[in-house]
Amino acid sequence: MASLFVQIKGELGSFNIDFEHNFQSDGITVLFGPNGSGKSTLISAIAGFIQNIEIFISLNGTVLQGQKNIPSYKRSIGTMFQDPNLFQHLTVNQNLDFAIKRIKSENIKNYNITKIEIIKSLDLQNILDRYPVNLSGGEKLRVALARTILSQPSYLLLDEPMSALDIKHKAKLINFLRKYNREYKIPILYVTHSIEEISQISDEIVLILNGRFIENGPTSKILAGDHFQNLVGKFEASSVLEGFVSNIKKLYNLTTININGQYLIVPGKPGILDDFVRVRIRSRDVIITPIKINSYIAENILVGTILTIDIEKLSAFSELIVALENKENKENLQILRVRITTYNLKKMKLSINKKVYIYIRSVSIDRQAYQYD
Amino acid sequence: MEVFSLLNPDIVALILTLKLALTTCVCLAFIGTPIAYFLAFSSGKLNPIIESIITLPLVLPPTVIGFYLIVFFSPDTMLGNFFILVTGEQLIFSFYGLVFASIIYSLPFWVQPLQSSFEKVGVKTIQTANTLGAGHFDTFFNIILPLCRRGLLTSFILSFAHTMGEFGIVLMVGGGIHGKTKVLAISIYDHVEQLSFGKAHYLAGGMLLLSFIILLTLYISNKNISMRVK
Numbered sequence: 133m134a135s136l137f138v139q140i141k142g143e144l145g146s147f148n149i150d151f152e153h154n155f156q157s158d159g160i161t162v163l164f165g166p167n168g169s170g171k172s173t174l175i176s177a178i179a180g181f182i183q184n185i186e187i188f189i190s191l192n193g194t195v196l197q198g199q200k201n202i203p204s205y206k207r208s209i210g211t212m213f214q215d216p217n218l219f220q221h222l223t224v225n226q227n228l229d230f231a232i233k234r235i236k237s238e239n240i241k242n243y244n245i246t247k248i249e250i251i252k253s254l255d256l257q258n259i260l261d262r263y264p265v266n267l268s269g270g271e272k273l274r275v276a277l278a279r280t281i282l283s284q285p286s287y288l289l290l291d292e293p294m295s296a297l298d299i300k301h302k303a304k305l306i307n308f309l310r311k312y313n314r315e316y317k318i319p320i321l322y323v324t325h326s327i328e329e330i331s332q333i334s335d336e337i338v339l340i341l342n343g344r345f346i347e348n349g350p351t352s353k354i355l356a357g358d359h360f361q362n363l364v365g366k367f368e369a370s371s372v373l374e375g376f377v378s379n380i381k382k383l384y385n386l387t388t389i390n391i392n393g394q395y396l397i398v399p400g401k402p403g404i405l406d407d408f409v410r411v412r413i414r415s416r417d418v419i420i421t422p423i424k425i426n427s428y429i430a431e432n433i434l435v436g437t438i439l440t441i442d443i444e445k446l447s448a449f450s451e452l453i454v455a456l457e458n459k460e461n462k463e464n465l466q467i468l469r470v471r472i473t474t475y476n477l478k479k480m481k482l483s484i485n486k487k488v489y490i491y492i493r494s495v496s497i498d499r500q501a502y503q504y505d
Numbered sequence: 506m507e508v509f510s511l512l513n514p515d516i517v518a519l520i521l522t523l524k525l526a527l528t529t530c531v532c533l534a535f536i537g538t539p540i541a542y543f544l545a546f547s548s549g550k551l552n553p554i555i556e557s558i559i560t561l562p563l564v565l566p567p568t569v570i571g572f573y574l575i576v577f578f579s580p581d582t583m584l585g586n587f588f589i590l591v592t593g594e595q596l597i598f599s600f601y602g603l604v605f606a607s608i609i610y611s612l613p614f615w616v617q618p619l620q621s622s623f624e625k626v627g628v629k630t631i632q633t634a635n636t637l638g639a640g641h642f643d644t645f646f647n648i649i650l651p652l653c654r655r656g657l658l659t660s661f662i663l664s665f666a667h668t669m670g671e672f673g674i675v676l677m678v679g680g681g682i683h684g685k686t687k688v689l690a691i692s693i694y695d696h697v698e699q700l701s702f703g704k705a706h707y708l709a710g711g712m713l714l715l716s717f718i719i720l721l722t723l724y725i726s727n728k729n730i731s732m733r734v735k
Contacts, residue, residue, distance in 0.1 A: 181632055204635040205643075217633040221651045230647075234638030283637045 134158050134319040135192055136287060140177050142185030149173055149185075149343035159335030160313050160320045162351075166363060170343040171323045172214075175291045178321075179211040180204030191287060208236055210285030214292045216276035218264035224275050225260040231283040245316060250278045253308060270301045277305070281312065288320045294329060306333050327364060331355065331372045331412045339363070351410075356453065356467040369415040369451070371469045377407045386431075386494065391466060393459025397431045398497050415471035417496035420454065420488045422480050430491040436468060438486050443474055450474045454488060515708060517684055518692040525600070525688060526668040529607040530615075533664055536608065537615035541660075542645075544616070545623035546631075560617075562610040567673030574606050574678050598680045603688075606678045607668045614663040622656020623649065655726065662723045666716055 136155040142148075149170050155161055163171050176182050178189055180197065181204060188198040191209070196202045218227055228247060251257055254274045264272060273293060280288065290309075294302050310333065313320050322333060330337065330351070337354040339346035346359050352372050354360050361369045375391035380401065389396045389409060402409045419430070427433055436454040443450045452470040468490065482488065540559065544552060562570055578597040579585050588596040596602045626649055634644040650657070672690040679686030681695070689708055696705035 176632075179632070179636055181635075203640075204632070205638050205640045207636075209636070211633075211636040213629050213633065215629060217627075217630050219630070219634070219648055219652070221648075230634075230639075231637045234643075236638055279637065 134287065135190075136178070136319070136321070137188070137190045138174065138178060139188040140174065140182075140185065141187075144173060144182070144185060147173070147343060151340065151343060151345050153338060153345045153348065155319075155321060155338065157336050158313075158317055158319050160309065160322055160333055161336045161338055161348075162330050162334035163321060163323045163338050163340060164325065164330060164360070164363075165340035165346075166325065169340050171340060172291055173343070174340070175211065175213075175289050175321070175323060178289055179209060180207050205234075206236065208284075208286045209289060210280040210283055210287070211289045212276055212280045212291065212293050214295060216264075216272040218267075218272055218275055218279075220264050223261055223263055224256060224267070227264070227275060227279050228282055231279045235282075235284050245281060245284065247282060250281055253311075254278045269296045270298070273297060274305070277308075286318065288318055289323075290320060291323045292325070293322075294324070295326070302329070303332070309333065327370070327412065331410045352467060356469055361469070369469055369471060370412050371415070371467055372410050372412050373456075373466055373468070374408070374410050377403045377405050377409060380405065390460075391434075392456065394434045394456060395432070396434070396492065397494050399494050411497060413468065413492060413497065415451065415469040417492065418468065418470045419491040420452070420470050420472065420480075420482075421491070422482060422486060422488055424489050425491075430493040432490075432492040432494065434468075434490040434492070436488055436490055438482060438484050438488060439467070441477070441482065441484060443477070448473050448475070450477045452477075452482070454490065456490075514683060514687075515689075515692055515704065518687050518689050521600075521684070521686075522669055522688040522690075525603055525607060526665045528604050529611055529668045530661055530664050532604065532608050533611060533615040533660075537612055537660070537664075538619060540612075541616045541619035542623055542649075545620045546628065560613050563613050567610070567671065568677065570610055571606075571674040571677030574602075574609070574674065578602055578605075578678065597678060598682060598686060600679075600685060603675060603679045603686055606674050607671065610671060610674055611664040611668050614667045615660045618659040618663060619653065619656045622653040622659075625656075626652050658726060659723060662719055666719045670712070670716065 133156055137153075138155070139152045141150045147168075147170070151170065151174060163174065165171050173182065177187055177197075180202070183201070189196045190198070191207075196207055218224075219230065222230060228251075232247060251260070254277065256271075256274060256278060259267060259271055259275075264275070267275065273296070277293065294305060297305065306329070309320065309322075312318065324330060334351045336348060337351055337360075338348040339354065339359055341363070347354065347357070349357075352374060355370070355372050373389075373391050373396060375389040375396065377387055378390040378395070379388035380386075381388070385401070386397050386399060387401055387403070389398060389402075389411065396411065398411055402411070424433070435457040437457070439453045439455050441450060441452050449471055450473070452472065454468045454470055456466040456468060458465065470490070540555070544556060575597060576582075577584060578595075580589055580595060585596050588594070588601070592601075596605065630648065630652075631644055634648045639647065669688075670690060672694065675686070675688055676691055676694070679688075679691075681687045681691040689712060693705050693708045693712070696702070696708065
């Protein structure tokens, strides 16, 4: 498994950073934190652009910075900044060649990805002869991504690459990144503060706040955790359910997702049959009851058990964490956050370990990160 | 110099002027470009001091610069002494003295447009080139310079034109020796002193036209010309 160890400590201007973490994953790790928490600083440091403070970085046992300092152009790390930074005096094709000509010889054995393949999968065939000034935002981004990948890095850093993209293109690019990550086994460290992107792309999340490491773990665990919920605010608090597409109702434009043996019907087409998908469900959109009520209320009735109850003293609300009943894969615990009024909580006499019915209306489901045809 | 004596003195002055401007620009390419690069990308505490020194020729009277250069070029100084050792000639009243003076008073005209041009390329573009495996020289010659070709043209044209037009410093440092240090600007001055207004008209008119054409070329090719006095 790839291992990227980062230790960084010191003052950068007025910003104080003290971060230490070993990123151990072959998948896609999302680095999440609010603006100004130090995400970009961390990316810059790993890429080799911060020198004057105490830094130790090693990739798979090789020290990049610390006892010695390998300059950025010799590190086998591909970095894409927020802005695509295409070279304006070169055509798209020449931009790609710039990277290919400079592949470090020791990296060639890493994997063999051809220019033709990448041009095809990022749909660049028709813009190869254009100059960056004549490209749309989405096209620039795709060219920058292709260029970074063609430099054949053994680790990929992406700093909020999709902040300027619309939803449709985002979903396509997310799919591409997942596929690239799986096929070529290149770990990706992905910086974002978009919740939709996280739930679609990440295998693991690392939380950073005020220049400090907070916690890391699998996506669904972190998203349901208190740190994350505090970061994004209770009102937008949500949970992510994972499952496989088990049925598509073309006539009604609905898709059924199998979540450990329970079924969730969602609008649109987040994937094709057997695709792995994630759905973000806002805490305030969930209705729970201790007894089964009329099933016309919502398309989805799931069953679960209350794990925790958090009564907010200063507001009218309570937060509940409900574990969904697991009918298939016992290992995979799926958690749902529910926000109801404390008044309703008392009225229903809910308590920990109590079985509840969960009603989710399909219209309330966040469609933003779905992939469209 | 033998050939010069056969030519019209004004033609000699013209050739000398062009030679001076061109030599100065070539020297500035090697001296001014690294300074512009340094000022654009380093955020050192020395930057304001360096920038102030380089910009001084823009605000000082030419006679002040001329005076200090004469002092500086005298055979008693290290530079003056060294020049005599190497060439057997005094630096003052020589063509190379003129080149040296021109480099100093044209330096801001080379550095400033190029510096702002470098700044426009931006650190992120350079870092991106680095992450793609390009080292410092590779990045400079294949990314930065091509992106700054307009800034480079601006620097060249401004420095060239400014060197051609300078009068005060050139007169003080060069002394206006025919065939050696007498440039067009001094020729015009001499013609006016001798009341030969006809000849002065030709030269002055020629300079006016040439300068206009140079600036026109510049503004057509580059709309974002920028000169700053900080």
